[in-house]
Amino acid sequence: MQRRLDVALGLMHRPTVLFLDEPTTGLDPESRTAMWQEIARLAGGEGMTVLLTTHYLEEADRLASQLAIVDRGRVVATGTPDGLKGQLRGDAVQVELPAGADADLVRAVLASLPEVRDVVIAGRNVSARSDDGAAAVPVVLGALQRAGIYAASVAVARPSLDDVYLRHTGRRYSESESPDRNGSHAERDLVEASK
Numbered sequence: 441m442q443r444r445l446d447v448a449l450g451l452m453h454r455p456t457v458l459f460l461d462e463p464t465t466g467l468d469p470e471s472r473t474a475m476w477q478e479i480a481r482l483a484g485g486e487g488m489t490v491l492l493t494t495h496y497l498e499e500a501d502r503l504a505s506q507l508a509i510v511d512r513g514r515v516v517a518t519g520t521p522d523g524l525k526g527q528l529r530g531d532a533v534q535v536e537l538p539a540g541a542d543a544d545l546v547r548a549v550l551a552s553l554p555e556v557r558d559v560v561i562a563g564r565n566v567s568a569r570s571d572d573g574a575a576a577v578p579v580v581l582g583a584l585q586r587a588g589i590y591a592a593s594v595a596v597a598r599p600s601l602d603d604v605y606l607r608h609t610g611r612r613y614s615e616s617e618s619p620d621r622n623g624s625h626a627e628r629d630l631v632e633a634s635k
Contacts, residue, residue: 443467443475451482457489458482464499472499479503497601509608516608521601528599528607531573533580535566536592549587555579560606564592567606573597 443463450458460479464472480503483490494500500507501521509517509524517524533556537546543561550559555576556568570576573596581591 443471447475447478455488457491460490460492462494463492464494464496476502497605501601509605511609517604524604525599525601528569528603530569530571530599531576532597532599532603533568533570533573533576534595534597535568535580535584536594537564537566538590538592539564541589545587546584546589549583549589550580553579553583567603 443466447460447463450460463479464475467475476499479490479492482488483503483505490503492500492503504521506520507518507524508515519527541564546566547559547561550556550566550568553576555572556570556579558569560567568576568580577594577596581594584591
C-alpha cells in the first residue's frame with residue numbers, strides 16, 4: 441500500500457516526467473503486475489515520461505523503451521532492450537556441471553568447439569554463446585562426455601538482459617549485489633526511461 445501511495449502522490453500534480461525509484465520492491469507478484477500495468481499505461485496512454493530505476497531485469501525488459509545499465513556509477517550500455525539483447529548474437533547454452541567437475545578441463549573442452557564462444561564458468565554453471573543453440577547442445581554434451589564430465593542439466597535460452605548485464609560488467613547481476621571489500625553494497629542500478 442505504501443508503494444501505491446508513493447506513486448499516487450507523485451501523480452497528483454500531473455507531471456510530464458515521473459521519477460520512480462524501485463517502485464515494485466517488496467511487492468507480491470499480483471501487486472507487482474498491477475504496478476507494471478499502471479506504469480505502462482502512464483508511459484503509453486498518458487504520454488508521460490517515466491524514469492525508473494530498478495534492480496529487476498525482467499521489469500526493465502518489460503517496461504522500458506530505452507534503458508541504460510549503470511555499473512558502479514558509470515553508464516556501461518544504453519539502448520532499447522531488444523537492441524541490447526540483439527547485440528548478443530545467437531543463443532545462450534547453459535550447462536549445470538556435476539559436483540567436483542574440473543573447471544579448467546571444461547573450459548579447455550568447450551574452447552576447442554567451433555559451435556560455442558564466450559564461455560563463462562561460475563561454480564557449477566557454464567554459459568556459452570552459440571549461433572544455433574539447439575544444434576550446439578549435442579556437440580557440447582558429447583564433448584563433455586568424452587572428457588568424462590556428465591552434465592546435470594542443459595538449457596538453451598534466447599539472450600536476456602541478464603546476459604547483457606554479464607557482457608557489460610563481467611558478472612551476473614545477482615553476483616553484483618554481494619558486499620564489496622568494505623562490507624557495503626556498491627550501487628549498481630539498471631536505469632530505464634519509458635515514453
